[in-house]
Amino acid sequence: MKKFLSVAMLSSVALLAIGAAQAKETVVWWDFLGGGDGVRMKALIERFNAEHADTIEIQGTTLEWGTPFYSKVQTSAAVGEGPDVMTYHLSRIPLGVESGALAEINPDDLASVGLTADKFATSNWEAAQVDGKQYAVPFDIHSIILYYNKDKLAEAGLLGEDGKPIGLDGVDNFTAALEKLKPGSEYAVSLQTSGDGTPWRVFYSLFNQQDGVFLSDDGTFLPDDSIPKAVKAVETMANWVEQGYAPAQTEYENSVALFTSGAAALHINGVWEVPTMTDLAAKGELGFEWGAVMLPTFFDHPATWADSHSFAIPNNAGKEQTPEKKAAVLEVISWMNKNSLAWADAGHIPAYTPVRESEEFKTMEPNATYSILADTAVFDPRSTLAGVASPVYDAVANYISPAVNGELEPQEAIEEMKADLQDQAD
Known part of the structure; x- marks a missing residue:
C-alpha cells in the first residue's frame, strides 16, 4: 500500500510538473525592424522574456521591411501560418483589413491590460481603426x-x-x-x-x-x-x-x-x-x-x-487563438507600451501617454522637445492605396x-x- 501511495504521489508530482511546463505560452512574433530599431527591439524582447521566464516566451523573427513583409503576412495569414503578434505600420491598416490579413482586437480585451483610448493621442488611436473597429495598438509616433x-x-x-x-x-x-x-x-x-x-x-x-x-x-x-x-x-x-x-x-x-x-x-x-x-x-x-x-x-x-509602428494580430485562417494565447499576446502588447521609454531611445515618441508624459521622458532630448508634434500629427490618408510602400x-x-x-x-x-x-x- 505504501509503495502504491508513493508511486501515486510521484505520478501526481510528474503531472504537476508537466502541467507547469505546458502553462508557459510561446508567442510567435514577427517584425521588420533593422538597424538601431532592431537592436533596441531585440533588447526589449530579451527583457520581456527575462521578466516572464516562467509564463511567456517571445520567439522573435525579423523579416524584410516594406512590401515583402506585408506580402508575407497576407499569404501566411490566409493559410493559418502567420505569427501570434507582429509589428505593423498604422498607415497600412486599411489595406490589411481589406485583404483579410488582420484580426479585430476587442476593446474589452485591451482594457483588461490597461490599453484604452484615453491612454493615446486621439489621432494615433483612431489611425489603428477601420469603421470604428480596432485592428492594432500604436507603439510609437514617428514623424x-x-x-x-x-x-x-x-x-x-x-x-x-x-x-x-x-x-x-x-x-x-x-x-x-x-x-x-x-x-x-x-x-x-x-x-x-x-x-x-x-x-x-x-x-x-x-x-x-x-x-x-x-x-x-x-x-x-x-x-x-x-x-x-x-x-x-x-x-x-x-x-x-x-x-x-x-x-x-x-x-x-x-x-x-x-x-x-x-x-x-x-x-x-x-x-x-x-x-x-x-x-x-x-x-x-x-x-x-x-x-x-x-x-x-x-x-x-x-x-x-x-506614422506609427503598432502591434497587430494576423487573422490566421482556421487558427483561432486560445484564451491562454490571447492573454499572452495582450500581455506582450501591454508590456511593450508600458516599457516604451527604451524604444524612445531610437528617436521615437512613445504612443502610450503615461510614458510620453513621464518625468523620465521629459528629460530625454531631443525627443522631449519635438514630442509636442504628437498633438498635431497627421497620419496618411485612410485608403488601401496609401501607406508605406x-x-x-x-x-x-x-x-x-x-x-x-x-x-x-x-x-x-x-x-x-x-x-x-x-x-x-x-
Missing part, C-alpha cells in the same frame, strides 16, 4: 523633424539663448533663414529630393498645414479646392532646390551624409535618425553640436506627417519628386498625380 547644426545657426543669428532655432516659421521667414545659412554651407538644408519617402512626408506636412484634403469622404483624391494647396506645397519644396538651398536629385543616404559631414546646416528627416546623430556625437565623429525640433509651421498652423508613395516618386527637381510644373504634377490615383481607386 519628420528638423535637425540643425547649432554652430552654423549661431553664426547666422538663428539660434536662441535656449539653443533652439529662431525665425524659421512662415515660408518667407524660412526662405530668409536659408539665405542667411547658404554662404556658410554647401547647402542650407539637406533632404531626400528623389524617390518617395521624405518628399511625401514633407509634401503631406505642408499640405496639411493649409488644411488640404488629400482624400475626401466620397473617395475623391485631391478635390478641386485642395489642388491649389497641394501646388503651393510643391512650389515651396521646388524653390528650395531651384535656389540652391537644397540638393537636387539626392537619395536618402546622401541627404543624411550632407548633414552629418557639416555640408548642410539643416536637415529634414525622420526621428529614426536621432540614434545616428547621437552615436556619431558620442564617438566624436560629428564635429558640431546638433539639435532637433518639430518641423516649422510654414503655413496656417502646425501639422506634421506621422503604396501606390501613393509611387505617385510621389513619379510626379512630386520630378516637380521638386524642376522636371515638371507643380500644377501639372498634382493634376497627373490626382488622375493616376483616381484611376486606381475607381
Whole structure:
C-alpha cells in the first residue's frame, strides 16, 4: 500500500510538473525592424522574456521591411501560418483589413491590460481603426523633424539663448533663414529630393498645414479646392532646390551624409535618425553640436506627417487563438507600451501617454522637445492605396519628386498625380 501511495504521489508530482511546463505560452512574433530599431527591439524582447521566464516566451523573427513583409503576412495569414503578434505600420491598416490579413482586437480585451483610448493621442488611436473597429495598438509616433547644426545657426543669428532655432516659421521667414545659412554651407538644408519617402512626408506636412484634403469622404483624391494647396506645397519644396538651398536629385543616404559631414546646416528627416546623430556625437565623429525640433509651421498652423509602428494580430485562417494565447499576446502588447521609454531611445515618441508624459521622458532630448508634434500629427490618408510602400508613395516618386527637381510644373504634377490615383481607386 505504501509503495502504491508513493508511486501515486510521484505520478501526481510528474503531472504537476508537466502541467507547469505546458502553462508557459510561446508567442510567435514577427517584425521588420533593422538597424538601431532592431537592436533596441531585440533588447526589449530579451527583457520581456527575462521578466516572464516562467509564463511567456517571445520567439522573435525579423523579416524584410516594406512590401515583402506585408506580402508575407497576407499569404501566411490566409493559410493559418502567420505569427501570434507582429509589428505593423498604422498607415497600412486599411489595406490589411481589406485583404483579410488582420484580426479585430476587442476593446474589452485591451482594457483588461490597461490599453484604452484615453491612454493615446486621439489621432494615433483612431489611425489603428477601420469603421470604428480596432485592428492594432500604436507603439510609437514617428514623424519628420528638423535637425540643425547649432554652430552654423549661431553664426547666422538663428539660434536662441535656449539653443533652439529662431525665425524659421512662415515660408518667407524660412526662405530668409536659408539665405542667411547658404554662404556658410554647401547647402542650407539637406533632404531626400528623389524617390518617395521624405518628399511625401514633407509634401503631406505642408499640405496639411493649409488644411488640404488629400482624400475626401466620397473617395475623391485631391478635390478641386485642395489642388491649389497641394501646388503651393510643391512650389515651396521646388524653390528650395531651384535656389540652391537644397540638393537636387539626392537619395536618402546622401541627404543624411550632407548633414552629418557639416555640408548642410539643416536637415529634414525622420526621428529614426536621432540614434545616428547621437552615436556619431558620442564617438566624436560629428564635429558640431546638433539639435532637433518639430518641423516649422510654414503655413496656417502646425501639422506634421506621422506614422506609427503598432502591434497587430494576423487573422490566421482556421487558427483561432486560445484564451491562454490571447492573454499572452495582450500581455506582450501591454508590456511593450508600458516599457516604451527604451524604444524612445531610437528617436521615437512613445504612443502610450503615461510614458510620453513621464518625468523620465521629459528629460530625454531631443525627443522631449519635438514630442509636442504628437498633438498635431497627421497620419496618411485612410485608403488601401496609401501607406508605406503604396501606390501613393509611387505617385510621389513619379510626379512630386520630378516637380521638386524642376522636371515638371507643380500644377501639372498634382493634376497627373490626382488622375493616376483616381484611376486606381475607381
